[in-house]
Every structure is written in C-alpha cells, then in structure tokens.
Amino acid sequence: MGAVSAVATTTTHAPAGIGESGLQFAAAPQAGPDPSGPPKSRSRLTTPARLWAALIAALVAFLAIGGTCAATLATRQASETHAAGSSEQLVQNVNELYHALAEADATAATGLLVGPVQPTRLTDLYNSDINQAVSALSTASRELAGDGAASKQLSNVAGQLPLYTAYIATAQANNRLSYPVAGAYLHEASKLMHDQILAEVQSVADEESAAQRSGQAEVTGFPIWIVVVGLLAATVLVLCGRELSRSTRRRFNVGMLWGALIALAVVIWSLVAVSSAANAANRAQADFDKVATTLWDRDSLALADSYQSLTLVDRGEDNGTDAQAQAKALGNVDSAELTGDAAALYTKLRQQMHNVQSAVDGGDYSHAVDLIVGHGSQPSPNTLNSDAAALDDALVKTFNNDQASYASDANSASSALSGAVWGGLIGGMLAALAAAYGINRRLAEYR
C-alpha cells in the first residue's frame, strides 16, 4: 500500500492545479487590461492591485506547470514500479502455482503407471510440487488480499487442494496393493484438478496478466495533462506579461522571463523523461510477453503431460477425451517462440507423444507405459518423462533470461522518471520565485 498512497498524494496536485489555473485564466481578463478602452477600465483598479493580480496569476501558473509535471512523472513511476514489482511477481507466482499443480498431477499419474512401488524420485517430485504449489498459493493469496474476487478463487483452490491430495493418497494406497480402483481415484483427483483447481488458477493468472499489461500501458500513454496545463499556464503568463509591460512601461519583466525559461526547461525535461520511459516500458512489455509466453508454455506442457499419463490410467474408458485435452494443451504451446534446446526437445517430445498415442490406439498399453516412463525405479533416458523434464529445464533457463531483461528494462523506465519528478517540483518553485522577485521589484516602486 506504500506505493499506492504515495501516488495518491502526488496525483491529487494535478486536478487541484488544473482547477486553480483554469479559474485564474478566467479571472485574468477581468483583472487585466481591456485593449478597447484602457483608461476607463483601468481606472477601476490601481496599478499596484493589477501588479498583485499578475503576481498571483504567474505564481499559480508556474506552480501548476511544476506540479503537473511532477505528478505525471510520479504517477507513471508508481505504475511502472507496480507493474514491474507486484503485478509481475503475481503473474509469476500464479503461473508457478499452475505449473506445480499440473506437474504434481502428471507425476502422480506417472507414479501409478510405473507399478505398485512408486520410485522415490517420483514421490519426491510429487511432494516437492505440492510444496511449491502451496508456497506459491500462500504468497499469491497474501498479495491479492485486497482483491475480493481473486482471493475467493485462491481460497477455493486452497480448499480443494487437500481433497486432491487425499484422493491421490488413496489412489497410491490402492496402487500399492495393485488394485485397479487406484486408477478411479486418480481419475477423480485429476478431474478435480483439471476442471476446478487449474481452471480457477488460470482465471486468476489471466487477470493478473491483464493487470500487469494495463500497468505498463500507463507508462507509455501520451502525457496529456502536461500539454494541457502547459498551454493554459502559457496563456495566463502571456496575459500577465502584457499587463506588466503596459503597467510598468518595460518591454520585459526580467523575473518573469527567467521564470518562463525555467518552466520551459521543466516541461522539456519532463517530456524527454516521459518519452524515454515509454521506450523502456515498451521494451519491458516485449520482455514480459516473452516471459508470459514461456510461463504459459511450461504450464501447457505440464498439462499435456498429465493428460498423457491419464490416457494410460483410463485405458480407453474416457472415450478419447484425455487425448483430445492433451492435444489441446499441446497446441497451446507457442512453438514458434521456442529456440535452441527447447525447440529441439519440443519436437522430440511431440514425436514421443505421437508414438505413445499410436501404442494406445493399437491397445498396447504396456508398450505405451514403457515409452512414457520405462519400467523400474531408475529414470530411463529417452522416455517421454525424461524429455519433458529436460524441456522444462530449458524453458526455465529461457524464463530466467527474459525475466532478467524485463527487470532491467522496467528498472530503466522507472529511473528515467525519478530525477525529473524533483526537477518538476523544484523548477516550478524556482520559476515562481523568479516571477515573484521580478514583479515585486515593480511593486516596490509604489511603496
């Protein structure tokens, strides 16, 4: 909440500044000169009063420019920090939750296929997946505590996960005795996982992804308020300048001129900062797209893997729905984006899955099990299982690289803005001081 309240404080300046300058703009012509009849209209106000009015109008205009620039930059910086920080981490956490759950399901099914004695490495992997899922779930729940709907979804997941693990445990106990009802328990657990738990997690993941995207979009938008307030302030300042030159019979007021120069510098500095932050944010968004794609690829592959094993547990009793769901999950992998090892492993994995499907179509489940996991307690090389693990490792590497680029680009977007925030505030005040000094010199002539 620190970031949000900081934003609230700085942003509230913007509307207030706009309002006041607008008011001043409307008031200025009344207080200022009337070209058509100078002597009559001027006669209502004394020269010092007109000078005071110009002084106040100029102060408000300069402070409005400085304030708007600072508020715009601070808002964008807060958006960027939020997108790069909590939103991106949430996307990462929720995707990791999805992946850990899908992998746990795949591992549980594979463990049943191997035989009555599940190899220790599969037991360890399953336990570690559940542990990772619970850890990601509790972190995500904490981060989403203020979001009622997402909290409800994650709370549903938290409620269903113990049921899932209980069904898997029952399946494992029956499998230990070689009872086929193990497959029925596993099937029920998988149904719960796929149809309810993963569906909830996916929905939260999609929403967090959109929130991250929208946060990044804030940083790349056109800085409309700087332009609007800048133009309004410039109009007010031009009117003030004309009034001053008439009242004081000097072409320029030196203080006002300095103020205007400082204000111009502030606006230019802010626009440059906004534009360079937008460039960095666009790069960050491209990095994030890669990160999201990689995370989603991992999720989809784990899901395909889990349906693959389920196909062999169901042994045709699913009427082909397992294979369809598997093909759909596999189709969600963005294969065009895969590079290097990952691309080669993906091609190999697809071929392996095709071979397994051929064995299943021919009713040769024993051979299909061999293709997936081999028989025995040691991990067999060149099984679908080992290739899927290698592909996942390759994708994690890709993720780490893209994630580092994202963090760096998001950081440069944020730091491009940070200096200019103070520049806006201080510049606005300096310009106001210069104008006050300049006009006060003229006022002094009447004391």
Added chain:
Amino acid sequence: MTQPTNTRGNGERTMVTTSGRPTLRHLRSKPRTAAFLAAATASALALAVSGCSAGVVDVGAHPNVSVPQPGALVTGSPSAGPTASSPTCNTAALSLRPTAGDATSASVNSIRQRGKLVVGVAQDEYLTGYLNASGQETGFDVDIAKQVEQAIFGNQDPSHIQFRAVTNAERITALQTSDPAQAVDMVVDTFTITCERAQQIQFSSVYYNAYQKLLVLKNSGYKSLDDLGGKKVCAQMGSTSLQKVTTYKSHPIAYGVTNLTDCLVALQQGQVDAISTDDTILAGLAEQDPNTVVVGPQLEPEPYGIAVSSANTDLIRFINGVLATIRGNGTWQHIYSTSLQPALGPQQPPAAQYAD
C-alpha cells in the same frame, strides 16, 4: 455478465473471466486522472470491508465441502441401454460344432504362420481382464484366451499372443475392421451373447454364465434390490443393469457412472449404498475391498462367449473345440478357482450347446 477477456502471452489463448469483478484491481493499475482520489478512498474502504469479512471465520462452523462425484443420479428409464436378448433365438445355442480338421483350417493356419494370436481384451476389469502391475495381462478371460493360444502354438508364450485393449464399444468394430493396427482375431472380454450382436459377429459356445448381482458393504444387511428402496445403487451408464435398477419395483435411486470402478469409489466414499452389474465384475470389485460382499439372487443370465468375425467359421469351430477340451479336462475349473471363485463360490462350466 461474462466478458470475453484477455489474451495472454502472444495472444493465442482467449479466456473468460468471472463476472462482476470489483473495480479495485483496475483502479490499482490505473492510478491517474482526477478519479484517483476517489479510487484511493474506495480502495481503502474495500480493504476495510474485505478485511472484516475475510479476516474472521465463524467459530464452530462446519462448512459443507463439495467432494468430487464420480457419477450422477439417473432419473427415469435410460433409453440408451442395450436391448435384451430377443426371445426368437437361443443365445446358448448359436455357435457351430467343432470338427476334426479345425486345427489345420485356413484361419488357424494363417494365425500360426503370422506367429501371433491377436486378442481383444479389457485392461481395467480386475479378475477378468486386467493389466497388472508388472505390465502383464491377467484374469479369467485372459486365461481362457491363453488356452486358445496354447492350442494353436502348442505352448503359452508371450511372443505368441498379443493383447489389445478394447473398450466395450470397440468389441465389435475391432473384429470388423481391416486396419491392422486395430484388428483382432478374437475378443474375450466379458462379452454377453445377444441375438442382435450375433447378427454382426460370431460367438463361441457359452464359457461362463454371469448374473447381475449386487455388491454391498458387509455390515449393511442388504441382500437384494428389494432392500434398497430409496437407496442409491450404482451402475454403468447405458447398461442393462442400470435399466433394471431404475425400473425395479422397490424404487432404488439409480446412480450412473462411466467406468464401473468409479462405483467402488462412490461406495467407499459413502455416495452410494450398493453396486449392481455382472457378478464377474462385482467379484473384481469385492477383491479390492475386503469390507464388501457380492449378494443377491441370480437374475437373468448374461452368457459370455468368445467372439470372432462373422467370416471366420472355421476359427469359431476351432475355439469351440478348445472350450470343449478345457471343460472336460479340469482346466476351466482351475482357471475359475484361481480368479472368480473366491468371490463367487464354486461353479461348474456351462454345458456346451451348438446350432448345428
């Protein structure tokens, strides 16, 4: 209220989110414009409200938990059930008598030359056809099939027999197809002989008479469907068993599942009171849970036969010869006693009858 939403990653996936989301999330990521002050206030309020509702649980509450349901209640009479045997044919006497030259007939010779008998079996029916933990086919039906293998090749050897898993629906198509990846020489898979099926394929003589019975918990006291009025009885969707449950005079509540093993899950989870299907299948379920028992009177028989394609008349005569041998020499009795007898009690092989 559902809104088509976000694409993710490269936009391949389109998802539907839940409806009526509070605006907090969107405001959180759009902290600009004059609305922000209102947003900040709103979010503070929302936090305060959600903190109150989500932060405290009701002391002593026992919330209902929706547990996974392996099946669903079936109301009315299921229309998709297979029709019962037509009274116009005698299912026990549809097959052809074995003759002397069957062992050297063209069909049997072609299997011998190929070096492999391809058999369609179940891989998920405990005690009848099941792929065991070591990856080997086991069960009553599988042992019967191995007797045919032995008669063709002289011995039982895994290299001489290939088991291909067929689902109930595939039992007929696997015999009719010409696709070598799907085709089988014969099907031994708790396959009930009906007049309707006999028009599409050929059956052997009856090698086992199954009966629809009940599986209940040992201490339940239930003895037949008569005791189960208003109670939930699990059966396979679209089966004659389910039809019998829905139309039975005591009005049990039918609970349908896709896979019969799911019935055992439902029984163990307390979601149903009994399971009704062929006693062979029930024996397999009973074997997996020592707290259950097969009960009930023998209703209409479900005669099991080995099926081959309708063109293979010399193969079916050969198979009938094999069945005649194992009925006589005690092999049938041996196979039965090691698989089904513990749950179903002692039985004699059904006597052979032939059409010719």
